[in-house]
Every structure is written in structure tokens, then in C-alpha cells.
Amino acid sequence: MRFLLAVTVVLGVAGCRCGPQVSQVKPTLGVAPNGLDFGQVKVGEARQLTVKLDSQTRTSVIFSSITVDGPAAAAFRLGSTPTELGPEASETLRITFTPPAEAAFTATLTISSNDPERGVVKVALAGEGAEPEFVVTPDCPASRACVGTVVLDPPSIDFGMRPASSAVPLDSTKVPAIVVVNEGDVSLHVDSLTFGGADATAFSLHPLITFPDGGVTLGAQEGFNLPLQFLPTSEAQNTYAGTVTLTSDDPRNPSVTIALQGTLKPNEAPSICANLIRVVPQNVTENPRDYGSASEWMTLMNPPAGGVDLSLRRDVRPGDLVVLSAISDSTDVTKCSSDPEDGRAGLTYLWRLTRDPTGPANTPLGATEQVQFRATRTGSYTVELTIADSRGSMKTTSLQFVASVKQDLVVQLEWPGFSGADLDLHLVRPTAVTGNDPFTGAFSFFNAGAANRTSGDINGYANTIRGANAGFDFDWGGAGSLDDPRLNLDDRGDGQLIENISMNYPENDATCDAGCTYPVLVHYFEDNRMPMSPPACVVDGTPNCGDGEQCACTPQQRCVADAPADGGAPFGAGKCYAAPAPVVKVFFYGSATPAATIPVPPAEVLLGAPCTLWHVADIDWPGRALQGSLPDGGTPPPVIRPSAPSFATFGRRAVGGSLACSPNVTQGAVNWYARE
Ligand SMILES: [Ca+2]
Ligand SMILES: [Ca+2]
Ligand SMILES: [Ca+2]
Incomplete structure (x- = not known):
């Protein structure tokens, strides 16, 4: 390349014939820009700008000097300078401004060269030394529901009353905060944050906030918030005082301290709700x-x-x-x-x-x-x-x-202490009774045909039959089950010896417009008491007795006779059993206190033998027509009438059978009981 270039130059000179005019191409220096403004620069920090030098003709520019002059020349440092620019070449001058103080600085860059027309070019240099402005303000406005108060000058924060511990974290938006802002035009470095004073450990940043070890740099007009928390360190100390100090590189305001105080909120007992x-x-x-x-x-x-x-x-x-x-x-x-x-x-x-x-x-x-x-x-x-x-x-x-059973009418039978004796409680629907004879309703069968197979007597046996025969029910009162009776507790002599029947709206029965009667019956259903070889029952010296007959046993015991071979009324060799001592309780409207407690049977009719059905009481229920008819708008209370001693026999046990009542009639495919 160098060889080819040399040849070209030779040919050019040979062809021109213009002789000495070649040496008359003048050096021309271009300088841009013609002034540098460094703006605001943080004191002690440096900012660099450049000036471009151009040789604008096909001849070299030779520099005699490049200098920075003027009273503030020391604030501007000139990088390396060229001594010559080749033809049509260019070069960059680097000038660094480092303000030593917070003031304005000017100087002149002077470039002297062999440019015949502009042998000296001056470039104005200007810059301003500036400092950041560290502004720290305590903040706790009502607008963010902040708990506590602040004073701006001198700055302080009162956190008010706080408990010594709290499992529920404080909301970081509702605690007092320190607002840190750089209000200057150059960057601010916040160096440290320190809690101090006698109770320094009671104060801290909110747990969600951390202050970085190396500090934080804020640009011009930037800022941040530091939520603080106060946590009393002892139940024995009431008031707490401390400080928080922040330091920065703002030379006029290197450190700000805010006074902190708070008060113990005494421990409160828990709220309770059993x-x-x-x-x-x-x-x-x-x-x-x-x-x-x-x-x-x-x-x-x-x-x-x-x-x-x-x-x-x-x-x-x-x-x-x-x-x-x-x-x-x-x-x-x-x-x-x-x-x-x-x-x-x-x-x-x-x-x-x-x-x-x-x-x-x-x-x-x-x-x-x-x-x-x-x-x-x-x-x-x-x-x-x-x-x-x-x-x-x-x-x-x-x-x-x-x-308690929370229903309008509750009937309960209890025979504590007579395990082995199975008694059954019966509640009879008023419409199942004919001619005021309560026994006519007893064991009323599910007898209304396939469309309405409702029984008028709810008891343990009927309930079992109902469960085994789909479509059988106890649909009493109006349509639907709200007013139907239910057997809540059933016992076969082997459990808690309690039976319980209840129902709502007894006034819904068809006969109840003006009041009606629900008979309560108890059936002595089975006796499996052990041992099964009790003393023989002897009457007048003869070991024959009829069921229930008083014999030469203790006064509380009665004859339970073996059945005769001909299947007639039980009579013959009998044994002594103590009569269960059942009690019927009647409750109204969900009360746990019985409206009546009726021993069964009365003393005159001692229970001695199975298969007897006692009429215990009649419950007269106020009719629908009487609802709200009293002077006080109420309903007349139901009345319980313990019955005069009366009983009937249902399902006397079969020949040679156990001491249980056996069904003695068949209704459809269902074994059932008939009155003897
Ligand atoms: Ca507490
Ligand atoms: Ca029973
Ligand atoms: Ca019903």
C-alpha cells in the first residue's frame, strides 16, 4: 500500500505542472463544541466531557499549546493532548470537572495551532459544585390510621401504648415511620441507621423492613420510608425512651436523630366465649x-x-x-x-x-x-x-x-333396676280410639290399605314391624312428617331401661279441633330375668298360682305362672318375681322438667306377669280451635289424667313358650297382637 501510494503521488505531481502552488494548502482546525457546561456535579465527584478537534484540509495541523486557564482552572483537568493532527484527521480532548466545593466554576480551554486564520481557539468551561440535601421527617398521619404522634422540630415520635407482646403483627402501614428524602440535585448516600438511648432495644424497624449494611444511595429527589415499631421489653417497665439516628454524606446535615418514646399497655385478660x-x-x-x-x-x-x-x-x-x-x-x-x-x-x-x-x-x-x-x-x-x-x-x-326431647309432647317410660324385664311404652292416636276405650286403639294395625298404611299406636313392636315393611308408617295429624310421632329410645330390657316417644303438633289430629285425648299405655312384653329358677310361688300351701297372684314370696313379688298344657289362661306351677316398678314421665314443649311423673301401675294393680297392657294415663291436648283463645292469647295447657287402674291382655304367651307375649293374630303377612 505504501508503495502504491508513493507512485500515485509521483504521477499527480508530474501531471499538474503547477509547481509551488501545492505547498499553499492551508491547515484549518475545527473545534466543537465551542463551550462545555458540566452542570451540577457533586462536590468531590468527577464528570468528563469531550471536545473534538478536526484537521479540515489535506494538510497537518500543528499545535503549539493546549491549556486550561483561568482562576478556577484547577477544577478542570485536561486529558492527553495531541501535538499534531494529520491531514483530515481528528482527535478527542477529554476534560474532567471535579468541583472542590459547592460553588460555580469557570475556566477556558485555549488551543493554539498553525491554523493561519484561527491560530487561537477558546472553549468556555463551566460547572457547578453541588451537595445532596438529606431531609429526615417523622411521619404518622391520621390519614393512614397511624397509631402514635410525631413532632417535626425537634423531631420525635411517641408510639403511644403498646402491649409487651403481640401474636398479631402490627400492620406496617399503620405504624410511625421515618421519611427520608434527598431534596438535592445530586445523589445522596444514606450511610447508617442506629437505635440508641436507654431503651434502644424496645425500638426497631418493622420486621418487614431491612436497612442494608452498605447503606442506600438516593438519586436527586428520591426517598424512602422506614416504618418503626415499639415493643416494650418488660411488663415491669411502664415508659420507654430511645433514639434513632441516620447518617448521610450531606456535609451540611450528616446526621439526624429522632427522639423515640412509648408506654407499656398493661396485659389484658383474654376474651372468652364458651x-x-x-x-x-x-x-x-x-x-x-x-x-x-x-x-x-x-x-x-x-x-x-x-x-x-x-x-x-x-x-x-x-x-x-x-x-x-x-x-x-x-x-x-x-x-x-x-x-x-x-x-x-x-x-x-x-x-x-x-x-x-x-x-x-x-x-x-x-x-x-x-x-x-x-x-x-x-x-x-x-x-x-x-x-x-x-x-x-x-x-x-x-x-x-x-x-330433653324438644318436642311438644314427650312421654318417657323408665323401669330402673329391672334388667331382663322388657316393658313397652305405647302412645295411641286419638282417632284410633273407639268409644272412649283406650284399648281399642292399642296395637291398631297398619290397616288402611296400601295407600295409607298408618298405625294409630306407636310402640317398640310396631316400630320394628314398620321398619321391616316398606310403606308402613305413623303418619299422624296432617300430611307430612312434621306432626308424626317418633320412638326416640327403645329398650328390650337389656339397656338403659328407658323408652321415649315424642311428637310435635298433637293438635293436628283429626279429632282435635276442640281438644282430644292421647292414651298412654305400658305393655309388659317379656321377662328374661336370670336366674330362671326363682323360688316356686305357693298359694295357700299349693304350688299353683295365676299370673300376678300374691303368693308366699316376699311381699313385692308376684306369681309368674307356667302355661297350662291346654293353652288356656296361665295357671299352675308358678315362680316368684319381683314386679318391675316402672314410672311414666310426661313432658310438654321441650321442658326438661316433667309435667307429671306417674308410677305404673298404681299400688292396687301390681305388675307380676307378662302380656298385661296397662292404661297409665290420658293426655288431654288443647284443640286447634283453642289456640290463642285465652285472655292472654295463650293456649290452655295440656292436662294429664292418670287413669283409674285398668288393663287388658295382648299376646299372652304361647303354650310352653318363654315368658314373652307372642303375636296371636296375622294381619296380611304380619304377625300381630289382638286383645283377648
Ligand atoms: Ca393477655
Ligand atoms: Ca321395650
Ligand atoms: Ca303427619
């Missing part, structure tokens, strides 16, 4: 009944001194499992039983049964938030709950409920 949240029926075919919703427990907050009475608000029946809860809602720790400071953290629970239907009690039920027990007896129960927080502050409350 609830009966669930009832699991003894009858496994029934669904549990739940009472744990918010609308249930909200009414139990701040219970009165005597506790809350849930007797009318919880359907607990004798034998049901009741589930008690101190919290009702397991998901939200701030609801129901909860501590103002700690939520449910550290809470302890203590449950005690203090009263049951037999009287005062003191039975521990457990020390967990939820306990359960079985309410076996009809009557009222009281349970006490004590809750303590982690610092020993406690509250106690109690709740009451009633175990």
Missing part, C-alpha cells in the same frame, strides 16, 4: 346438629356474670354426645376466645361440669380448647370454662343447656 358447637345424636341414623357458625358464637361474646343459657337454643336429647368449644372458629385466632395481645398463642383452657340433672357436680371435662361428654340424663347441665393467657390473666364463664 359454645356448645355440636350435638351427635345417640341414634346413629340421625345427622349431627352443628352450632359453631359465627352467628351462633358472636352472641356468646362478653357473657353475663351468670353465664349463658343455651337451653332453648341447643337441641340436646338424653344420651346425645355434646361437643363444647372455647374457640368455635379454628381459623381466625382473633375471634371468639382470644387474647388481645397474643391471639390464641399460649392460652390454656379448663372445662368442668359443675351441675348435672342430679345436682351440683365437680367433674373435670378436659384442658383443651374442645371437649365432649355424653348427656345421659334428662335435665339441666352447667359447664364452666376458664381461660388463662400466657401471663396468667384469666376469665371464667359458664354455659347451661338442657338434655
